[in-house]
Amino acid sequence: MFIIVGLGNPTLQYEGTRHNVGFDVIDKIAAEYNISVDYRKSRAYIGKGIINGQKVILAKPQTYMNLSGESVRSLVDYYKVDEESELLVIYDDVSLDVGQLRIRKKGSAGGHNGIKSIISHLGTDVFQRIKVGVGEKPKNYDLADYVLGHFSKAEKELMEEGYDCAVNAVSLIVAGEVDTAMNEYNKKIKKIKE
Numbered sequence: 001m002f003i004i005v006g007l008g009n010p011t012l013q014y015e016g017t018r019h020n021v022g023f024d025v026i027d028k029i030a031a032e033y034n035i036s037v038d039y040r041k042s043r044a045y046i047g048k049g050i051i052n053g054q055k056v057i058l059a060k061p062q063t064y065m066n067l068s069g070e071s072v073r074s075l076v077d078y079y080k081v082d083e084e085s086e087l088l089v090i091y092d093d094v095s096l097d098v099g100q101l102r103i104r105k106k107g108s109a110g111g112h113n114g115i116k117s118i119i120s121h122l123g124t125d126v127f128q129r130i131k132v133g134v135g136e137k138p139k140n141y142d143l144a145d146y147v148l149g150h151f152s153k154a155e156k157e158l159m160e161e162g163y164d165c166a167v168n169a170v171s172l173i174v175a176g177e178v179d180t181a182m183n184e185y186n187k188k189i190k191k192i193k194e
Contacts, residue, residue, distance in 0.1 A: 001055050001056070001057065001079055001080075001081055001086060002051075002054055002055070002056045002057070002081070002086050002087075002088065002174045003056070003057045003059060003072075003075055003076065003079060003081050003086060003087050003088070004026070004029065004056055004057065004058050004059065004088045004090070004170060004174075005022070005026075005044075005059045005060075005061065005068075005071075005072055005075070005087070005088070005089045005090065006021075006022030006023050006024070006025050006026035006027075006058070006059070006060055006089075006090045006091070007019075007022035007023070007061065007065060007068050007089065007090065007091040007092075007114040007115075008020035008021070008022050008023035008024075008060060008061075008065065009064050009065050010060075010062040010063075010064065014148065016150055016151070017147065017148050017149060017150055018092050018094075018134035018135075018146065018147045018148070018149060018150075018151065019065060019092055019147040019148055020092075021090075021091070021092045021132045021134060021159070021163075022060075022089075022090045022091045022092065022114075022132075023060050024159075024163060025090045025130070025132065025163055025166045025167070025170075026058050026059070026060050026090065028163045028164070028166070028167050029051070029058060029166075029167050029170055030047055030049075030058055032167050033049050033050070033051055034049070035047040035048070035049035035056075035058055037058050037059075037060060040062075041075070041078070042059075042071050042074035042075045042078060043061060043062055043063050043070060043071040043074065044059045044060055044061045044062055044063075044071045044075065045059070045060045045062060046058060046059045046060075046075070051170065051171055051174050052171050052172075052174050052175040053175075054174040054175065056174060057075070057079060059071070059072075059075055065113055065114040065117075066113045066114065066116075066117055067117055068114040068115075068117045068118055069114075069116075069117035069118040069119070069120055069121030069122065070117070070121060072087070072089070072118050072121065072122065073118075073121040073122060076122065083122050083124060083126070083127045084124075084126050084127060085128075087127045087128065088127075088128045088129065088130065088170065088173055088174070089115070089118060089127060089128070089129045089130075090129070090130045090132065090166060090170075091112060091114055091115060091129065091130075091131060091132070092112075092131070092132055092133075092134045092147065093110070093112070093131035093132065093133050093134065094133075094134055094135065094136055094137055094143070094146070094147065095110065095133075095136065096131060096132070096133025096134070096135075097133045097135060097136075097188070098133055098134060098135040098151070098155045098158045098159060098162070099132070099133060099155075099158035099159050099160075099161050099162030099165075100132075100133035100162065100188065101130060101131065101132060101133070101162060101165055101166060101169060101185040101186065102130075102131040102133070102186055103128070103129070103130050103131075103169055103173070103178065103181050103182045103185055103186055104128070104129050104131070104182075105126070105128055105178060106125050106126040106127065106128075107125060107129070108125060109125075115129070128173060128178060130166055130169055130170070130173075132159075132162055132163075132166060133162065134147065134151075134159075135155065165185050166185075168184075168185075169181040169184070169185050172184070
């Protein structure tokens with residue numbers, strides 16, 4: 001059993017924002033593998049399915065970003081998964097170019113409140129994650145305003161490519177090929193043409 005969590009904020013006002021890319025990737029995975037993510041459990045919408053022969057749970061916590069750890073802890077406990085090898089968290093990263101992926105087996109929160117909450121509730125920073133770049137915050141911009149903002153048309157195209165790569169990376173990771181996924185997707189992609 002593998003739990004794949006995409007981070008975001010519930011309610012319509014946050015749909016399509018930079019901070020909700022985790023939800024967007026879960027939606028892409030769900031569409032690719034025909035999984036309905038519409039069952040409420042552990043303060044999340046979840047869906048069960050199979051990816052690469054592995055049973056998976058897709059989850060979109062409904063706790064708001066800063067409390068994501070409450071939902072993730074509950075899911076990990078209920079399904080009795082090993083967070084080091086059977087949990088994958090997908091979320092936005094402002095230190096990466098738009099659509100760029102960075103796959104890690106562990107690490108700090110790097111200022112991301114959702115990851116801070118998960119580390120706090122799990123008591124460990126050793127869990128697999130896919131960071132999806134949303135671009136660096138422009139000077140004199142408030143970080144909260146930036147991550148709750150929407151993508152430009154050009155950025156959306158790059159994000160779609162990033163989402164497709166994330167779906168492929170998930171397939172490798174659940175098959176136990178995290179190193180292959182890191183080698184394949186932890187590299188620079190083209191930037192937006194000015």
